[in-house]
Amino acid sequence: MKKLGLLVSLLTFSSFAYSATLSIHIYSDKTFSDIIIAPLTGTYTLECDGKRMDSCSTTSIYEITVVDDSLLQVKSLDHIIGKYNHLRFRGYGTKNQFFSKPSTESVKRLYDDDLTLTAEHGNLKLINIVDLEHYVAGVVYCEAGPKKPAEFYKVQAIICRTYALNDIARHISDGFELCDMVHCQVYQGVTHNTDILQAVESTKGMVLVDDNNQLITAAFHANCGGQTLNSEDVWNSALYYLRGKQDTFCTHQPAATWEKKIPATDWKNYLDKKEKYLHTDNLHSQGYWDSIPDSKRVFLYDKGYLIPLKDIRTDWNLHSTYFTITDNGDSFTLSGRGYGHRIGLCQEGAIHMSQLGYNYQQILHFYYLDVQLIDYTLLPFSGFN
Numbered sequence: 001m002k003k004l005g006l007l008v009s010l011l012t013f014s015s016f017a018y019s020a021t022l023s024i025h026i027y028s029d030k031t032f033s034d035i036i037i038a039p040l041t042g043t044y045t046l047e048c049d050g051k052r053m054d055s056c057s058t059t060s061i062y063e064i065t066v067v068d069d070s071l072l073q074v075k076s077l078d079h080i081i082g083k084y085n086h087l088r089f090r091g092y093g094t095k096n097q098f099f100s101k102p103s104t105e106s107v108k109r110l111y112d113d114d115l116t117l118t119a120e121h122g123n124l125k126l127i128n129i130v131d132l133e134h135y136v137a138g139v140v141y142c143e144a145g146p147k148k149p150a151e152f153y154k155v156q157a158i159i160c161r162t163y164a165l166n167d168i169a170r171h172i173s174d175g176f177e178l179c180d181m182v183h184c185q186v187y188q189g190v191t192h193n194t195d196i197l198q199a200v201e202s203t204k205g206m207v208l209v210d211d212n213n214q215l216i217t218a219a220f221h222a223n224c225g226g227q228t229l230n231s232e233d234v235w236n237s238a239l240y241y242l243r244g245k246q247d248t249f250c251t252h253q254p255a256a257t258w259e260k261k262i263p264a265t266d267w268k269n270y271l272d273k274k275e276k277y278l279h280t281d282n283l284h285s286q287g288y289w290d291s292i293p294d295s296k297r298v299f300l301y302d303k304g305y306l307i308p309l310k311d312i313r314t315d316w317n318l319h320s321t322y323f324t325i326t327d328n329g330d331s332f333t334l335s336g337r338g339y340g341h342r343i344g345l346c347q348e349g350a351i352h353m354s355q356l357g358y359n360y361q362q363i364l365h366f367y368y369l370d371v372q373l374i375d376y377t378l379l380p381f382s383g384f385n
């Protein structure tokens, strides 16, 4: 594949260049030392340690195994091709796709474009060198799922593209750009969902930038419960476009409410333990954690202590930080609203807006304050201008 952009030295510029291809560490949460790779469509060649070894056909099947801890043994159907340090399946056709199935997995996956393989600590390390738009389509399917309105898929495509390009330096010391887990964005290869493919095509290249022409932190979550939060309420930095706002579009959607019952002794022991590590706040000397809900609250007040609600959410695996507490005597009931960190775009709100006829520009501008939609090739140092 043609690499359109060039990475510009970080020392020279504060901004990265963006290429039309991304390098994604796939199966990044798995360990295995044996895999089957089978080209499905297009034209592939297999390069072993930089030398072209094989022209693959759509009936070619390769078994690649780590041997001697760091070498890759390549076997085709009938013979061993050899042992190497580095392999690349390079696509030359207009649409190149291959299947992969690690020996530890029961399901095979289909990926677009190129694949490199190396050995690391006795296991295989796979990097998918993939066209940005192919990657975005795969991510939209994983992050949004099937059967959503077409306009919402456009929203999600723009967010996922912005998110990916903004995070491109995240794994620079690991030898790739993004992993395929929630740490970056979930990606499991090709989607056949035609609504998603059309949404990606119709928003091709579009990203969101702030008033300094910088890519935004395109935060999103499942459901805000009716009120989004300011970025600094949960994270350290205050970003002007991530402001808390009322959202009436999501309040009757599936993830709008939740409930959790906790035995009284467990809850009281938890608060006692937590408070040992906190300082009292005299301004809030009265405990009123069972009072009326406050959609913007970020602390739980108990006996003069301020306990970050985001800690409580993590410790109890709660859907959100937006909840009230009812004392039942032998237990407490946490009655909550929303699902996720509640910053930026609310997916279920955006889905409902799509159903009501709002277009993707209106939806994005509702959740992200004063941002602009541009083609990413217009960004400084993109390698295109």
Ligand SMILES: [Zn+2]
Pocket (backbone or CB within 6 Å): 170, 171, 178, 179, 180, 181, 183, 184, 185
């Ligand atoms: Zn990552």
Ligand SMILES: [Zn+2]
Pocket (backbone or CB within 6 Å): 223, 224, 225, 226, 227, 247, 249, 250, 251, 346, 348, 349
């Ligand atoms: Zn919402």
